[in-house]
Amino acid sequence: MSTSERLIESTRELLWERGYVGTSPKAIQQRAGAGQGSMYHHFAGKPDLALAAIRRTAEEMRARAEEQFSAPGTALERISAYLQRERDVLKGCPVGRLTQDPEVMADEALRAPVDDTFIRLRGRIAEVLAEGRDRGELAAGLDPVATASTVVAVLQGGYVLARAAQSTEPFQQAVTGVLGLLAGHATAR
Template sequence: MYSGSMSTPDRLIEATRALLWERGYVGTSPKAILERAGAGQGSMYHHFSGKPDLALAAIRRTAEELRAALEDVLGPPGTPYERIEAYLRRERDVLRGCPVGRLTMDPDVIASDELRAPVDEMLAWLRGRLAAVVEEGRVQGQFAASLDSGQTAATILATVQGGYVLARASGSPAAFDAAVRGLLALLSPGDAPKGGRS
């Protein structure tokens, strides 16, 4: 499944990342990780102290990749509204949910300060990054002067994460798309935007 040039630790991390997204922490057994990674017995404990250590490395890598992808969307060029719209409409597997956000529903991850930390850090970074874009738009007069940038950023993030939940519950991305359209209409400096998820 993985390139022959990929090191064993990288194969283990990539396998764990995929399994955490598919099955959650409890459903990700060491045996499943080894099978997915094409790694031999004992290789996990040769490179990592155990499943929690490997899961932490996987969560950190997922958060790092997601942060880089989101920075590409939220950074210039484009107006603040266009960048927030690009974030909301970015290509995503809606029915699978957010690879980081879904971990907040995993009781074993939330019960572990160590495993929860990179999840919390990623979401806090995203709230801060969105707040900065909203504040930029507010200062430029693109958004209402009365908007609280931090609260608006939290609303944007909650719309995305809640949209995943609604979409998964209904088995269709339509609920996610409706939430995005509604939020963009509220934020729009002009006419409400048209269309769904790109």
């Protein structure tokens, strides 16, 4: 892997583990096995390197999610597969965690890929939900757009609860709970 590639990958890891504010150029260089001169030769500075790293992480996440949604199965099966796929729950979401970084949110260029990731994700899930509703797999009264935000929020909030507890249990519960509601366990009354 080229030095430039190693710098980007190291930055991706550190942004995930420690966030933007908590990541120093020095730490990036050490993890990449590159000197200072190298880093400043390939990138203008920390924000520039972070932008490359964030863009790549966002794109990877988008592609990964699309795999689940374009797979065969009912709407509920696809949403379920997406929520329950293998995840590094205790590490949290590499994109979602950036929303807690004041310097990322303050920089339009850095925030844009984060914003875009969630806009697309919510939109794609809304499509799947609308499809399921129209096919009669889901309730006729279901609001696809609002519910899509709910699904993504359960995921992002599940990470928060798991990290607080240092256990995947609350994440699993949150996912189980929303899938139960979607499946209409609330029907019997």
